[in-house]
Amino acid sequence: MISAASLTRFRELLQKRLGWTFADTDLGQTAEVLGARAKAHGISVREYLDRLAGRRWHTEVTELAGALSITETYFFRHPEQFRVLRERALPELIEARAGQRVLRLFSVGCSSGEEAYSLAITAVQACPGPDWIVTVTGVDANREVLRRARGATYSPWSLRDTHEDVRHRWFEPAGDDFRVIGEVVSTVRFVEHNVATDDPQLWHPARYDVIFCRNLLMYLTEEVRADLVRRMTRALTDGGFLFLGHTDSLGSRPDGLELCHADGTVYYRRHSTPPPAATPAPRRTVPVAPRPATVEDTHRQVLGLMRDDRFAEALAAVGPGDVLARGVLLAQLGRLAEARDTALRLLDTGGPQADAHHLLGVCHELDCADQAVGQYRLAAYLDPEFAMPRLRMGLLARRRGDDRGAADHLEAALQLLITEDDDRLVLFGGGFGRLALSTLCRTELDACGARR
Template sequence: MISPATLTRFRELLQRRLGWSFADNDLGPATEVLAARAKAHGLTAREYLDRLGGRRWTAEIAELAQALSITETYFFRHQEQFRVLREEVLPELVVARGGQRVLRLFSVGCSSGEEAYSLAISAVAGRPSPDWIVSVTGVDANREMLARARSAVYSEWSLRDTPAEVRERWFQDTPEGFRVVPEVTSTVRFAEHNVATDDPQLWHPGRYDVIFCRNLLMYLTGEVAAALVRKTTRALTEGGYLFLGHTDSLGSRPDGLTVCHAGGTVYYRRRADPAVAASAATAAAGSTAPVTRAADPVARPAPIPDDWRRAFGLLREDRFAEALEVVGDHDMLLRGVLLAQLGRVTEARATAHRLIDAGGPQPDAHQLLGVCHELDCADQAVGQYRLAAYLDPLFAMPRLRMGLLARRRGDMRGAADHLEAALRLLIRESEERIGLFGGGFGRLALTTLCRTELDACGVRR
């Protein structure tokens, strides 16, 4: 029999470790979970709580999250919010992101993945062209739910509020169930995360255009809920959108957010800094103002310059396997390029995503993703190259690749525009970037290639 004092201590530990709050009438399941978890470890309830409170016990916290989570969800839950997303929010973002051509969405408390995939389907369907990049991140503390989410296979019940035309377009009817199509699953990534803890990479300021955090705040303690709202607000881009559950409210004047009403639902928009908004509008309109190159994104860390130089030299000699052994994990970008050269594309993509997740502009990582995508999806490759060029307008290599791809699909005018830009930029392109992304060609050979391809376009310059 678990005493009231023991149960109170369990509640306090759950609040501290998971940020969860339990009303008195919710204590039945918590009591059962405490008894079951203590028995699973061969401990008394008191011994179990001593261990839980005494040190970091990550695996057990995950087990508790799994046992205590409320996991009921389905696709396009609360249709009015997804209607606003499709008809109001995404069209606005498409205009605002016209230069970057990237849409980033975040599902906090994604459970078994239905919400994250619903966001991805909405964004993929709403992008103007396939070369736009859609990136959806889903996080949850429940490992079992995340495993289901990654499988991307669902029952008829999960699609009970999904329109027939959406079901036909975005799901495959298989013997196991309804499988989300690869066009959508390729845009979604899931991660285990406890919202009571911090993760600077996951919550990087200005990272997401849309965040869904629905029906979660009401289960958290006031302190954890307030901290989560602050993190969420910071993680939105200027003008980004936040959707909460109908049971959650931030009041009429939330800090940093504007309350919006449309389509019978309430949602929030991060207030934009006027100076930032004016700068973004100028960029979207095609500003020709001079751009200063950011700090060299492929600069080497001081402790390993000799290893890097040796690996880089081996790369230029096409000795990729030897170079990979030398560089190890010391330099993610060079490692990613070598993995791509060795045909280990899945590992190369994962390395590029690790660089992007580190935060800040990562044009070279997007260039690497473009190289990887050229093997399976030219539109995705163009999207990554376009983003690399947007993040660093002085980067010649993405313009060269976009020019070659445009000529391959018969767009001679577009090819000429990109190749002319590449020709101008190659003069000052760094030797490191030429070595990393030049495919074994030097500056002179790449310049000659540009001129040859320009002549073949047959477009008057």
């Protein structure tokens, strides 16, 4: 028999380690888990609690997360939220990201992966062309459900609210079950993460266009819940969308977010970043002259901002002589006419340049694909080691249905990406690094039926 004092201590430790809170109706399950975990280690309940309290015990915290969490879910759960995502959020985001062609989505408390794959399917369906990059990150503290998520295979019960057309297009039979097709699986990654802790890589500012965090906040303590909401708000891009569970509410005026209503559901949008607040005048002191920033310093700063997808800030910081970076940033921000003029000015003053021709190709993709291909061909001719024009030509060939031509370009791009210059990847990778771009090449090669 577990004493009330032991049970109270266990719940306090769970709040500290996992950030979870428990109702009195959960006492039976909590006591059962406490007894089972102490028995599994062959120690008394008191010894178990002492060990849990005394030091970091990551593997045991993971076991507790699995034993205590509720993991039942299914594809396209709460269809009204996915309708808002499909009909309102994604069309706005796609228009805003026309220059970048990248969408990033985040499933917080993803359980066995149905929500993350639902987000991926919805986003891939919404993209206007195969050259768009979709990434979905799913996080959960329960290692066992993440193992099932990575397997991407589900029973018919998990697809009970999935339209038949969607089932035929995005799933394949796996015995009596269904497996998510590789095109979707390749866009999703799963990470073991305890939301009671921070992770600067996961919660990078302005990283995600859409965050789903449904039916999780109600299980968290007030402090952990507030910290998580702040992290999610900070991690959204300007104008990004946050969807919570129907039992979760942030009130009518959440900090940094706008409350929205549509199609019978509530969601939130990230406010545009406000201008920095004025700072008081410094005290009169003897000034120490800082080292003047060099052109190289400024260029490094711009590349750093681009790595963080902070394109507007990077454009504001770009130096007057860094014309290529200015043109790339204008294209990233959808200001294609200005970007095109910048590329032409580079060519007028500096002669044939692979980077300038590539930038011109990016500017032409939306209005004239043939001109874009011509510019990419010239960029690849001028610099045979330049991976990105080969990648773009491969994607455009896929769009035309030329799988053989696409495979040739994508194979070349995949090899060139191995040695591509890091700074060039920052400039022309659309916010994605070597690994993500290589994965895109492999995915498109699979779609072409090419062997590598």
